[in-house]
Amino acid sequence: MSTTHPALRRAGLGAVLAAAAVLAAAGGASAHVTVHPESYAEGATDGVLSFRVPNEEDTASTTKVQVFLPTDHPVLGVLVHPQDGWTAKVTTTKLTTPVKTDDGTITEAVSEITWTGGKIGAGQYEDFDVAFGQLPDDAAQLAFKTLQTYSDGKTVRWIEEAEAGADEPENPAPVLKLTAAAAGTGGSTGAESGTVRATATDADDSTARTLGVAGLVVGVLGLAAAGFAVVRTRSARS
Numbered sequence: 001m002s003t004t005h006p007a008l009r010r011a012g013l014g015a016v017l018a019a020a021a022v023l024a025a026a027g028g029a030s031a032h033v034t035v036h037p038e039s040y041a042e043g044a045t046d047g048v049l050s051f052r053v054p055n056e057e058d059t060a061s062t063t064k065v066q067v068f069l070p071t072d073h074p075v076l077g078v079l080v081h082p083q084d085g086w087t088a089k090v091t092t093t094k095l096t097t098p099v100k101t102d103d104g105t106i107t108e109a110v111s112e113i114t115w116t117g118g119k120i121g122a123g124q125y126e127d128f129d130v131a132f133g134q135l136p137d138d139a140a141q142l143a144f145k146t147l148q149t150y151s152d153g154k155t156v157r158w159i160e161e162a163e164a165g166a167d168e169p170e171n172p173a174p175v176l177k178l179t180a181a182a183a184g185t186g187g188s189t190g191a192e193s194g195t196v197r198a199t200a201t202d203a204d205d206s207t208a209r210t211l212g213v214a215g216l217v218v219g220v221l222g223l224a225a226a227g228f229a230v231v232r233t234r235s236a237r238s
Contacts, residue, residue: 033053033054033146033174034051034052035049035051035176036127039176041135042137043135043181044134044181047131047135050127051129052126053128053146055124055125060150060154061150062150063118063119064147064149066148067145069109070143071095072097073138073139074099075132075136076135077134078131079130079131080131083115084118085118086116086118087116088113092111093111139178142175143161143175144175145159146158146159146173157171158174160172
């Protein structure tokens with residue numbers, strides 16, 4: 001027969017459930033399709049975007065990934081990095097408004113990249129890398145709507161864009177923020193002002209989230225420990 005005080009059991013169970021809820025929430029927040037880094041400088045050149053695709057199904061594998069690039073603010077000079085086990089199909093579209101560059105006027109741009117032939121299993125993710133020649137300098141952010149198809153035929157549409165001041169939608173599209181170019185760079189140093197700054201931002205955000213989750217868990221466990229101490233003190237006095 002257990003001699004554990006009922007209050008002690010409730011405190012311990014509450015701590016475990018609270019900690020599990022915190023960790024589950026943290027894990028769920030990172031289960032969407034995302035683009036990395038999270039930001040680049042406006043007009044940045046010669047950089048790489050990595051689309052991270054996690055598998056959210058327990059009984060099916062991801063077998064197809066379609067990323068749609070915006071054509072109203074086109075990404076120029078797109079090149080797809082070879083992905084082991086996957087075949088990439090690149091679709092280009094004629095631009096409604098041609099883009100003038102130092103190398104001439106661009107009339108077409110990549111509008112869709114489709115990866116097939118590979119597999120992302122349960123509990124796994126894959127990074128799909130795309131190099132670019134130049135990002136637009138006339139937008140605050142770029143949304144890359146994505147379709148994720150599973151081996152059981154299910155398709156998840158990561159296409160929703162968050163409205164200002166509203167909560168994150170259920171199936172958000174990967175979004176790349178474009179920051180103002182540093183004075184004197186003209187947005188041309190993508191590898192420096194874009195990648196370095198964005199990587200630092202990603203690292204800071206990731207560290208902050210990790211520390212935040214750890215702090216919450218420690219706080220919950222601390223409350224549980226305090227409950228243990230109170231119960232033990234009361235038991236000693238009785």
